[in-house]
Amino acid sequence: MRSPADGLEPMLEADLDAVVELERGIFRHPWNRRAFERELGGHPLSRSWVVRDPQAGVVAYACAWHVAGELLINNIAVAATHRRRGLGRALLARLLDDARRAGLERAVLEVRVTNAPALALYAAHGFRSIGRRRRYYSDGEDAWVLAASLSPAAAGPGAPGTDGAAS
Numbered sequence: 001m002r003s004p005a006d007g008l009e010p011m012l013e014a015d016l017d018a019v020v021e022l023e024r025g026i027f028r029h030p031w032n033r034r035a036f037e038r039e040l041g042g043h044p045l046s047r048s049w050v051v052r053d054p055q056a057g058v059v060a061y062a063c064a065w066h067v068a069g070e071l072l073i074n075n076i077a078v079a080a081t082h083r084r085r086g087l088g089r090a091l092l093a094r095l096l097d098d099a100r101r102a103g104l105e106r107a108v109l110e111v112r113v114t115n116a117p118a119l120a121l122y123a124a125h126g127f128r129s130i131g132r133r134r135r136y137y138s139d140g141e142d143a144w145v146l147a148a149s150l151s152p153a154a155a156g157p158g159a160p161g162t163d164g165a166a167s
């Protein structure tokens, strides 16, 4: 049986048409193609992944940076047609595992305060709120800043969720 992590591979130039199309369909203020090209263009900090489905092609992707001892998660998205199948969890787990292997200490990200699915996903992986950025997004919405420790003791399911973010 196929697992959510099957087809999870590094993002390639050849994936960009599909990734950009997904991004446009998912986000109100999508990254443009150039932004993804920069992630792939030998950027030393960048780590980008896709999930390829044998029938549908690229159905999910994630972009992150390894910088100054931290994993900065910039983007995780799953096609609306493929949600609630564990792909978001598989991508996040891959980012976190790689960061742990690289010896990074903490994962950090920003998320819209109304993004309940993403907040639930991050809470289940031990992310907690470390701050709120007022009017962070160009439409005026606030962001929670969430962080998770990458120390081995903090790994694994069952870690407590966000303090305020998921409420």
Ligand SMILES: CC(C)(COP(=O)(O)OP(=O)(O)OC[C@H]1O[C@@H](n2cnc3c(N)ncnc32)[C@H](O)[C@@H]1OP(=O)(O)O)[C@@H](O)C(=O)NCCC(=O)NCCS
Pocket (backbone or CB within 6 Å): 026, 075, 076, 077, 078, 079, 082, 083, 084, 085, 086, 087, 088, 089, 090, 110, 111, 112, 115, 116, 117, 118, 120, 121, 122, 124
């Ligand atoms: C957030 C997102 C990446 C989750 O991807 P997904 O593949 O659907 O998530 P998964 O199936 O791996 O779900 C993992 C966990 O996340 C939580 N979750 C995911 N979707 C949820 C929803 N709609 N409502 C509540 N919890 C949800 C649950 O805890 C879930 O575990 P469960 O299925 O055992 O209950 C997806 O909804 C998405 O692409 N949203 C639009 C883009 C976005 O907002 N990205 C995050 C930007 S910070």
